[in-house]
Amino acid sequence: MGGVEDDEPASKRMKLSSEELRRLSNGSTIKEPVAGSSRDLMARPLQSEGGEEVVGSKGVIKKVEFVRIIAKALYSLGYIKSGAHLEEESGIPLHSSVVNVFMRQILEGNWDDSVVTLHNIGLTDERTVKSASFLILEQKFFELLDEEKVMDALNTLRTEIAPLGVNDSRVRELSSYIVSPSYCSPTRSPKQGTVRARSRSKLLEELQKLLPATVMIPEGRLEHLVEQALVLQRDACMFHNSLDKEMSLYSDHQCGRDQIPSQALQVRLCSANQIFFWSFIFLFEYLLDGKFLIVCSHEVFSTILPVYTSLESLFKRLLGSENESGKNNLKLSKKIAYHLYEIQCDFLARMLVSLFEAGECPLISSFIGSHRFDPRIIKISCKLLLSYFKQKSMSFFLQQILQAHTDEVWFLQFSHNGKYLASSSNDQSAIIWEVYETGVSLKHKLSGHQKPLSSVSWSPDDRQLLTCGAEEVVRRWDVSSGECLHVYEKTGLGMVSCGWSPDGKWIFSGLNDKSICMWELDGKELECWKGQRTLKISDLEITRDGKQIISICRETAILLLDREAKVERFIEEDQPITSFSLSRDSRFLLINLLNQEIHLWNIEGDPKLVSKYRGHKRTRFIIRSCFGGLEQAFIASGSEDSLNIAYKFLRWVYIWHRGTGELIETLPGHSGAVNCVSWNPANPHMLASASDDRTIRIWGLNNLSTKRKEPCSNGIHYCNGGY
Template sequence: MGVIDDFEPPLKRLKGPPVVTKEDTLHKLAESSSSRDSMAMPLSSQRENETVGLKGIIRKHEFVKIINRALCSLGYSKTATILEDESGIPLHSSAATLFMQQVVDGKWDQCLATLHIIGPTDEVTLKSAFFFILEQKFLDHLREGKFMDALLTLRNDIVPLSINSGRIHDLSAYIINPSQFLALGLSDQDTAIAISRAKCLENLQNLLPAAMIPERRLEHLVEQALDVQRDACLFHNTLNHDLSLYSDHQCGKDHIPSETLQILQEHKDEVWFLQFSHNGNYLASSSKDQTAVVWEVKEDGQLILKHILSGHQGAVSIISWRPDDSQLLTCGADEAVRRWDVSSGECLHVYEKAGVGLISCGWLADGDGIISGMSDKTICLWDLDGHMVECWKGQRTETISDMSVSSDGKIIISIRGGNTLLLFNRELRCERMIEEEQIITSFSLSKDNKFLLVNIVNQEIHLWCIAGDPKMVSKFKGHKRSRFLVRSCFGGFEQAFVASGSEDSQVYIWHRGTRELLAKLPGHSGTVNCVSWHPTNPHMLASASDDCTIRIWGISNLKCKGTNLYNGKIRHQPNGRT
């Protein structure tokens, strides 16, 4: 005792003979007895009862296996082997390893025999596993040109399972017309078979996870955890690549754009409408001053003037971006629609009809035609050269109406009769209607074409789901509207928020799911007529007001370097500081 080996760590070296007390001896005897009792238990049973984590709900052997599987998927096979050796927990049993190899090699009869060793005890799962194996056996025969063997497998093995009748009909069709199936695969037969068997193995792993850990199981669990954290985050407005595994995710209120970063003052009168382009590279605004303005969004988040579009004889009320953002439509109040080239600022065409004013406009999905709402309460389709291709006289619009076209160009949405929205299907020539109790002033279509924000004259915004039979799902309240047309929009990460203008000169922001009012943004000195959320930057929001300005809202850590606000205008600082 007291002899020190050179290779021992200093902290573990004894400084002198240990003093052994009576209590120490009794403690060691108790530990020895406990250890013997523990060793008497079957090793597998002991491991199955071990847990990790503070709550004791994670089985250690499952946890180790999933980590091992992730290491293999990442290409760290040597590390995975070391983990197996140190933990004594193999990734798969020898029977499961044999089974997976048999699937890869196409030894189907042997697969069925091994399945009974590793497979489940319940009949439903066992039948499903049998179906995957026999289906792959059938497809192999088909690819190898053994049509009679494929037929016998289908008739004698697959059909008696009495499951997946729809898939059995597909397989039967392949027998009748093999070329139909072969046309779906690769020209290289060996490659096609290997890919098909790999897919079969993946299906079996998902069906029998206790025997064979599914591929990317750890990644799936981590993604689930992040999804739960994200869904529970009231202010979540962060792109996916900003999420981290190092800490629990929680966005603060400062992730909502609530700070004025820039004020745009080019318009000489009330700004009625604005909208970001689909790619977010531009912002277009329209005004009572008879102009529209195109602003370019720079990489640093600053907006600079690109074009002033002049030519309308009255106020410009509506703007619509072409799907590829190369062109822009502007609609004068009860006047004409003008089509502009965004790059040059040139007016490419003026759409007008004698004695009739155009009051709203939108693009077809391919960008090769436009749709306009007319003052005679019709909706017309024009080609780019200005020829009226079609006109629907039954679909009536009001002078205050919005009009929107779904991204696939199939559905035209417009206001009808004041308190009704018409959803007209151009292909099926059928219509659905949304009826409100109060007058509708404006509406906004979600990016996925499944939801509508409907602004009502009674100072409410209603969220309607229009996928299938229309139904109202939420109401948003708090903003002020008594005399003017005020617009709202979806926005933020995955359009999780609703923003709206208001007659009290503020911008209102609600959480779309909880309907909670999250922020009121002061700054404007007149009615906020319209808002637009940047389509790719969830931290940028624009608002247009009767005070003749446009405000760009953001979060504090995204302030543009080299600029500062001074008396409502941009003042550049040469030292790069604000």
């Protein structure tokens, strides 16, 4: 509670307008008649304090309370006349007459009278009365000091404040102001009256918080209730994953599935070395030799088409020969999709557009392309085609499949700022990808390891990257240049995991002798925790306060090691643990088990099992899961299960709602086991998956369904679409 020099902005104070202050200071209540009111026709008798009249369909809102809260909100918003009119018309005063007197006394600085009135308000809790009296007399003390009435201030402190027996430490602090020359210096500013009014207004606001709401309605009560309702609606929304903070008061909030990354990344304008025209297509993929394309429809009708390298021959095959009327016989059907390979020429793009204009491609309703190039590069043909499709409101997709690793991709992780993605592979390399709004591109391929890479770890500032070879060494890389800055190793031992301290000053590594070591950046070993500290599993996490090291110490147990307090805690599972992931706030741990379950643990204090997630398959390999989405409201995981379509086995990415545990999305596409997933922490609509098929897939939203819909007649507001 500051003195009169306190000049905190009025926006954070109790919002009392000059009109309201004038009425209180003149002895008027807020219930004065307002010019132009219909008092004679519409005013009703005062409702009693205990009136049970209710409003609303549920019968739980008391009308008296409802009207008072609305009136309070009107005054707070500066609508003084409207607030007074509401009191008059409803016959329901905002405050009782004694409370109005009390408020006026506070604003006018009648401290002794206000303390007397406080006792007459009818408070039953003596502690509340004393605490409120303390605040009032404290303000009196400060104003006496400001007026250089030091002895009067000292007398107030000794005879009025101290006997209350409230907040002794604050009393001692007030006594120090008596002898403080800096505080006792007079404030001769011409704005002194304004500062004092603000200080008294703040006192009234503090008293509002202290006194029962039935006596003085808290400031911002209506806003609090509305915000609470919006937050509850948001939390109850299964698919809420929107960066858009706009939530309408006109209708209930509800998001659709389109807020979950479920399409291979789509962009508006992007280079494409492969473009697909399709209709009623369910799935399409290359055979492993890359020479043929498998295409199938919803009816599970499939065909295998050769992949052509000649644009001219492919175009002729697509169009066929001209008929007698001179029109092309298009070899298109609802059951077959055609793969147009490397469309990069303006000539072919213009021919296709002319076919659409002539109405000769009635069955082609969508466009999809895959690319492996830098998404910032824009080709003329793609610009032309995409512009045309957008103009005609035709569907178009563009997906990115990253193929730079030459063997299975085991691990991947977005940087903290979401600007980079790092991946590691059985091919003994790691790759740093640069992330753009429209996709990702290869920045550096990191070579030097002699064994497969089991994991990567970003520095807190995302300027450096650790890579860990399976039972080999840990390397530290500069992200900007791709240069290896240091190699961490121990003679006769191999590293199995790596991680950073939150300040970026040290690194941690798990070794194959089951110990964990801490190193300075220059390679000096600082500490080593020996014994059963870790297994040969490449998971190691350090909490964001830097105090706890988390590792798998036994087949069915996770160690939470407090390195400062030297205290160990354990999470015991009934099944073997294969991997784990730490939440961004370091409060929760996601544990993957051998029995094809994912367990969510709260690790604050004694570890507690919170949720279980089921549905994915794990039979032979280490499958990793992650937190993700807005406020990490979702759980994503790789899987080994497959769907056999047209002799092609397709693997899935699974997504659950974190709070309910409900499986809300499965993403098919990979042709090998999906080993790892990572959700972009800066973009809740971007998800990456790594697979044994040697590819990384970037998943995003379906642009076709993210257009905002108007609120429905049933009062449900869809955020960026929904169904």
